[in-house]
Amino acid sequence: MMDISEVIKQIPFWKNLVDEEKTQLLSGVVLRVYKKDSYIYGTTDACLGMIYVQKGSIRVYIINEEGREITLFHIGSGECCIMSASCVITGISLDVQLLAEEETEILAIHSGMIQKLMDSNIYVRCFAYELATKRFSDVVWVMQEILFARFDVRMARFLLSVYEKTGEKKIQMTQEAIAKEVNSAREVVARMLKQFASDELIELNRGAILIKDFEGLKKIIE
Structure with a gap:
């Protein structure tokens, strides 16, 4: 106390x-x-x-x-x-x-x-x-x-900001929680994360995301 x-x-x-x-x-x-x-x-x-x-x-x-x-x-x-x-x-x-x-x-x-x-x-x-x-x-x-920002830019920026804050490549968050942070619908978040996974930028796990390609995410922001 x-x-x-x-x-x-x-x-x-x-x-x-x-x-x-x-x-x-x-x-x-x-x-x-x-x-x-x-x-x-x-x-x-x-x-x-x-x-x-x-x-x-x-x-x-x-x-x-x-x-x-x-x-x-x-x-x-x-x-x-x-x-x-x-x-x-x-x-x-x-x-x-x-x-x-x-x-x-x-x-x-x-x-x-x-x-x-x-x-x-x-x-x-x-x-x-x-x-x-x-x-x-x-x-x-x-x-x-x-x-004004494209959603892929917002998502990439969010993932990198969480890493900078925690120092952990694995982000323990549900898609619902991420949606609240990036101010979008869960379905939109799910589609973008699947696209990122397809591009091998991240790896999707149950209730978690593993960042695989930091440079790739940074290029999206640029």
Whole structure:
């Protein structure tokens, strides 16, 4: 279990707070633990405020009119997210959902506390807006990928990104999970993976993919 008084010191703007603000912040923080695949936040929930991920990973996504999930970005250990704080930064209008991809521990900073610190401390205010700007840049990149990038390029880029993150040639993911990451239908993912396998870029196994030709995948992206 996390020690809030120690973990909170890892929040980037902690060092820029005066003693009184640090005391206030400690009183406005809640420790929460979520199991894998647990729902964390949605648009119908009360404003969550800013969150800091101490351990685990969170997938941030939206749901389109057809009910399909579109992954926007991921929040990993040591990262903050303010997309769940639309009541604090009024410019945030995305109806995002947050889901724990694995057992995840977070610090949730109450929206009222973040607002108070943003009003009184320029460092907190700059941090919050820079964070929001970065996340919206992530969202724009995803939209550009969906609208303009060929699907084989998106798939190749995804496979290589997973390898870069894990260092493992074997990717343990179902086609359903991959579809959510590349923002497409499972059937489309299945067809593309079969094509990649036919081209000997990958090898398909039950619930897993083995990357065989890294250079071939890179050429698709180029």
